[in-house]
Amino acid sequence: MRIGMSWLERISALPERGNEPPSNEEQMSPGLTGQYDWELREKAGQHMPPPPPEAMGVEGEYDPSGLAKRVAAALDGDPIVEDLETVEIVQIGKAIVFKGRVPEPGILERLVEIASQVDGTAEVDTHEVIVEGDENVRTPRDR
Numbered sequence: 001m002r003i004g005m006s007w008l009e010r011i012s013a014l015p016e017r018g019n020e021p022p023s024n025e026e027q028m029s030p031g032l033t034g035q036y037d038w039e040l041r042e043k044a045g046q047h048m049p050p051p052p053p054e055a056m057g058v059e060g061e062y063d064p065s066g067l068a069k070r071v072a073a074a075l076d077g078d079p080i081v082e083d084l085e086t087v088e089i090v091q092i093g094k095a096i097v098f099k100g101r102v103p104e105p106g107i108l109e110r111l112v113e114i115a116s117q118v119d120g121t122a123e124v125d126t127h128e129v130i131v132e133g134d135e136n137v138r139t140p141r142d143r
Helices: 038-044 068-078 105-116
Strands: 011-013 087-092 095-102 123-131
Touching: 011 068, 068 087, 068 095, 068 105, 095 105, 105 123
Parallel strands: 011 087, 095 123
Antiparallel strands: 087 095
16 A cells, blocks of 8 residues: 555656767667567557657657656566655656665665666666665666
8 A cells, every 4th residue: 555656756857968869770779678668669659750769658658758657667566666755766868867865775776677677768877866874875876
């Protein structure tokens, strides 16, 4: 039974980094895992033009915050991190940025692991996450 906010309620979207437009191959890349979410891409393909992976919504529709929402849905489905309320998600283009605090390094590693598996994630940035109890520990770094 959820008492606090879901991950979907803690998303921010920012514009992409850099000014150069990606190549078509880069634009449609599945990201860090190299594995496509074929079901989602099939839904996205029904839209003309189909949205790039970072802008595919939960149902394949165009959504500029789509990657962050799909990462949030994955986090909401994980019993280890679903109730974590001290971290928020920011999407910057194909990058997922976590901000906030975690109680231990293992929780941060789990966030990175889950976000990295979502189709379209090209980078996971944890520089703005502080591990409680050790203000100097901020691992794992970007992937």
